[in-house]
Amino acid sequence: MRHPFQCLQACYIPGPSRGWIVLAAARSQINSFALYDGTLLPTWDISTSKGITDALSHSMQSVERCEDNPPPEKRQKTICDPMEGRWGAAVLTMTATRNHRNVVVVTGEDKCIRVFKLEENGRLSLLSERCMPKRPCAIAITPDDSTILCADKFGDVYSIPLHPSPQPTEVVSEGIKAGPGRTQTPSTSKKFVPAANNLTVHTARNLKALKNQLRATNQPSEKTAPDFEHQLLLGHVSMLTDIAFVTLDTSTSPHGKPCSYILTADRDEHIRVSRGPPQAHVIETFCLGHKEFVSKLCIPHWLPRTLISGGGDGFLCVWSWASGLALQKVDMRLSVDEYLNSCSRSGRKNFVGQAKPKLEGLTGGPGSSEISSEDKRENPEENTQRDGKAHEAAHSHKLTVSGIWSISQTELNRDMEGEVEGGDILVACEGISAIFVFTLSMDSMLTYRDFIPLKGNVLDVATFGGEPFVIVSVDTLHQQNSTSTVSDPPSQEVALLQLLSRSSGGSWSDDIDAGKIETLNQQGSFEIKVGLGDSQSQVLRDLLYKYQSLRKQEYEEE
Amino acid sequence: MGGPPPTKRQKREDYRKARETEELSAELPKKKFYRQRAHANPFSDHRLNYPESPDMMNWPALYPAFVAPPVDIEADAAHNTNKSGDLLLKLTKQVEVADIGCGFGGLLVALGPRFPNTLFLGMEIRIKVADFVQDKIKALRTQNGEIGGYQNIACLRANAMKFLPNFFKKYQLSKIFFCFPDPHFKARKHKARIVSMTLNSEYAYVLRPGGIVYTITDVEDLHKWMVQHFDAHPSFEQVSEEEQDADECVQVMKVETEEGKKVERNEGDKFVACFRRLEDPPWT
Numbered sequence: 075m076r077h078p079f080q081c082l083q084a085c086y087i088p089g090p091s092r093g094w095i096v097l098a099a100a101r102s103q104i105n106s107f108a109l110y111d112g113t114l115l116p117t118w119d120i121s122t123s124k125g126i127t128d129a130l131s132h133s134m135q136s137v138e139r140c141e142d143n144p145p146p147e148k149r150q151k152t153i154c155d156p157m158e159g160r161w162g163a164a165v166l167t168m169t170a171t172r173n174h175r176n177v178v179v180v181t182g183e184d185k186c187i188r189v190f191k192l193e194e195n196g197r198l199s200l201l202s203e204r205c206m207p208k209r210p211c212a213i214a215i216t217p218d219d220s221t222i223l224c225a226d227k228f229g230d231v232y233s234i235p236l237h238p239s240p241q242p243t244e245v246v247s248e249g250i251k252a253g254p255g256r257t258q259t260p261s262t263s264k265k266f267v268p269a270a271n272n273l274t275v276h277t278a279r280n281l282k283a284l285k286n287q288l289r290a291t292n293q294p295s296e297k298t299a300p301d302f303e304h305q306l307l308l309g310h311v312s313m314l315t316d317i318a319f320v321t322l323d324t325s326t327s328p329h330g331k332p333c334s335y336i337l338t339a340d341r342d343e344h345i346r347v348s349r350g351p352p353q354a355h356v357i358e359t360f361c362l363g364h365k366e367f368v369s370k371l372c373i374p375h376w377l378p379r380t381l382i383s384g385g386g387d388g389f390l391c392v393w394s395w396a397s398g399l400a401l402q403k404v405d406m407r408l409s410v411d412e413y414l415n416s417c418s419r420s421g422r423k424n425f426v427g428q429a430k431p432k433l434e435g436l437t438g439g440p441g442s443s444e445i446s447s448e449d450k451r452e453n454p455e456e457n458t459q460r461d462g463k464a465h466e467a468a469h470s471h472k473l474t475v476s477g478i479w480s481i482s483q484t485e486l487n488r489d490m491e492g493e494v495e496g497g498d499i500l501v502a503c504e505g506i507s508a509i510f511v512f513t514l515s516m517d518s519m520l521t522y523r524d525f526i527p528l529k530g531n532v533l534d535v536a537t538f539g540g541e542p543f544v545i546v547s548v549d550t551l552h553q554q555n556s557t558s559t560v561s562d563p564p565s566q567e568v569a570l571l572q573l574l575s576r577s578s579g580g581s582w583s584d585d586i587d588a589g590k591i592e593t594l595n596q597q598g599s600f601e602i603k604v605g606l607g608d609s610q611s612q613v614l615r616d617l618l619y620k621y622q623s624l625r626k627q628e629y630e631e632e
Numbered sequence: 633m634g635g636p637p638p639t640k641r642q643k644r645e646d647y648r649k650a651r652e653t654e655e656l657s658a659e660l661p662k663k664k665f666y667r668q669r670a671h672a673n674p675f676s677d678h679r680l681n682y683p684e685s686p687d688m689m690n691w692p693a694l695y696p697a698f699v700a701p702p703v704d705i706e707a708d709a710a711h712n713t714n715k716s717g718d719l720l721l722k723l724t725k726q727v728e729v730a731d732i733g734c735g736f737g738g739l740l741v742a743l744g745p746r747f748p749n750t751l752f753l754g755m756e757i758r759i760k761v762a763d764f765v766q767d768k769i770k771a772l773r774t775q776n777g778e779i780g781g782y783q784n785i786a787c788l789r790a791n792a793m794k795f796l797p798n799f800f801k802k803y804q805l806s807k808i809f810f811c812f813p814d815p816h817f818k819a820r821k822h823k824a825r826i827v828s829m830t831l832n833s834e835y836a837y838v839l840r841p842g843g844i845v846y847t848i849t850d851v852e853d854l855h856k857w858m859v860q861h862f863d864a865h866p867s868f869e870q871v872s873e874e875e876q877d878a879d880e881c882v883q884v885m886k887v888e889t890e891e892g893k894k895v896e897r898n899e900g901d902k903f904v905a906c907f908r909r910l911e912d913p914p915w916t
């Protein structure tokens with residue numbers, strides 16, 4: 075069984091024999107894959123900060139930056155024993171700069187932002203590594219590719235230059251009105267280095283201890299401010315979940331000249347609209363209307379004054395964000411139920427056998443959509459019924475919008491003549507095994523079209539700048555439409571990635587020509603043992619389904 | 633006879649229930665029935681009630697004497713109903729002054745009668761303390777029924793560090809008070825302070841240009857912190873000492889808050905600083 079890809083990013087390499095590269099992250103390992111000729115390129119492993127030429131043959135790609143390569147013995151161990159080596163910092167997001175020359179990778183456990191160069195041959199090479207004071211949750215890159223905005227778990231947004239200045243002379247920690255005398259010199263105190271590192275961590279318990287060690291000692295205080303250039307732009311008193319940076323040009327801006335904005339979403343239902351730097355202290359408005367945490371922000375670049383947000387309330391909201399005006403609310407429950415009903419009606423046979431629930435070693439954590447306890451009666455004859463129940467669980471469970479992607483029809487229909495109207499919006503819900511297709515018109519009307527059933531729960535989608543296809547990463551580990559029940563036996567025939575394409579008529583479907591991504595499907599990622607221990611499967615579940623833990627627990631008043 | 637003696641909680645509930653009925657409603661509430669731990673964590677998810685957005689706020693429930701006569705009920709009903717389908721009536725005026733962390737409400741009770749045409753709202757995160765202020769205002773309104781006193785002050789249980797924009801629109805307020813805020817001495821806890829660079833942007837959002845932020849504390853270190861953070865924020869400038877001394881509200885704030893009185897009794901220092909909300913800069 076292979077570790078699913080929790081996150082994807084497409085990059086374009088310009089040039090005659092070049093084209094699209096797909097970056098796919100499995101825990102801390104990043105595969106790069108040349109879509110144009112189907113070759114698997116060298117792999118990067120974040121937890122070891124080492125490039126690996128070929129994960130299967132155990133050979134190492136030496137990387138300029140890392141002179142301190144571990145002895146070969148240890149190196150091999152990390153590679154060939156993923157169960158021990160790969161539970162290090164997991165990739166949360168990968169974002170390409172607008173010019174596609176750099177990729178910014180965010181990892182959670184070590185709170186790091188790494189900037190890679192995308193070489194002409196599709197390889198990644200590490201340029202910089204910066205650890206933020208708090209765990210980053212989402213980033214945005216300014217359209218001029220100069221600056222990274224990092225939104226963190228503590229509610230703050232920091233800006234850091236894409237490329238750190240070689241010698242930081244002054245470090246601005248509170249940059250709202252940074253004048254002379256307000257800058258801080260880099261701290262001289264050393265960052266705490268734990269005794270063990272991710273290489274030497276062998277068990278989940280060790281890992282936990284290491285995490286705690288890191289957590290307890292790398293808390294930012296006045297003493298341990300980052301020693302690289304960074305600026306605090308704004309902050310919520312709530313965990314941030316997503317961030318977007320938009321520049322409206324003269325034709326779309328309400329002020330008759332180009333204006334930039336930062337949109338931030340938090341766990342307390344807020345979407346805040348602030349001005350872009352250097353006026354990020356000015357809040358322009360709020361977009362209020364979600365009833366639970368906001369999970370995703372999507373501003374189609376072809377309709378930049380419109381925002382589509384998704385939330386833990388299972389709603390999509392369409393906004394005229396600059397004025398905070400809600401235009402439309404769409405309940406995903408209706409479309410999801412339609413899909414789930416179609417599963418239990420016709421598709422059930424497909425799931426039986428392939429996706430028997432495995433019950434030992436995997437009990438639902440808090441908030442996971444666990445099948446009711448009566449399912450624990452092991453009875454092979456009841457598979458059909460049990461699968462039905464899995465869907466029932468998804469039926470009654472609260473929905474969270476986990477992904478929103480926009481694809482413009484301008485680009486989709488570039489070969490066709492005539493006026494182009496709007497584009498497609500693809501939506502995923504956490505732990506649901508389908509993509510939901512909407513049309514967004516140029517007057518900001520969102521209309522539901524259809525769902526595309528997939529072979530596993532959707533984890534991420536890579537879009538290709540408006541090309542009429544997308545690659546979807548699916549969860550091959552858990553049963554369809556369940557975030558807690560593991561498939562048993564593991565569904566070998568289910569691929570990690572699915573290629574979907576859009577017909578000229580506008581309908582999306584599984585691409586029969588999926589051979590394009592075959593190498594990545596067969597050789598990407600790494601093997602994990604069937605029947606992981608409880609803590610490991612919990613670690614994995616938290617990585618694949620990060621939103622369920624954001625739901626508020628009700629506190630008793632003291 | 634028999635049974636365990638009534639618990640504190642039971643006594644408290646009985647007391648509040650008795651206040652609902654006529655017998656106690658005009659009597660000022662007793663603090664001993666409203667005691668609560670000194671600190672509530674502003675970061676945790678309390679079971680809070682707050683409107684989805686300012687438009688959804690049921691203000692008439694707080695200021696019934698200021699309800700505007702419905703112009704066109706049917707048109708209103710179509711547009712202004714909240715979740716439970718209640719008709720959201722409008723007020724003749726908006727809340728204009730917020731007392732953040734109002735504690736037992738001394739400032740509200742003192743300022744209300746001085747500015748009878750201005751609506752004041754106290755916000756307090758500790759539920760029992762907020763209950764106390766609500767009960768006190770109710771009693772004062774009953775006592776002063778004939779003259780319609782204290783109709784312009786109200787208190788809500790709210791976490792002002794998280795949900796201010798749920799209650800107030802941009803530029804809605806003309807004054808915000810921070811009286812004797814919790815000092816959170818340890819550096820590790822500074823993020824819990826109610827004045828910070830990033831929160832000040834939110835205060836600037838709800839405050840109109842020209843509006844004033846009032847701060848007072850007996851902790852010099854916190855005073856310096858507040859001055860430093862408002863001063864460093866481009867949306868605020870500190871008000872001159874002369875102007876400050878001439879402001880009636882400053883005098884009230886010094887002597888009428890419960891904390892202010894306590895400091896007075898202990899002959900402690902009081903540090904006052906006020907800040908004016910500046911116009912937003914032109915877009916660059």
Ligand SMILES: C[S@@+](CC[C@H](N)C(=O)[O-])C[C@H]1O[C@@H](n2cnc3c(N)ncnc32)[C@H](O)[C@@H]1O
Nearest residue numbers: 733734735756757791792793811812889890891
């Ligand atoms: C020291 S008391 C001062 C009370 C009152 N202003 C006075 O001067 O007598 C500070 C008050 O702020 C309240 N508080 C702290 N954080 C708050 C928040 N985030 N939102 C609302 N109230 C808060 C506390 O519960 C406490 O009652």
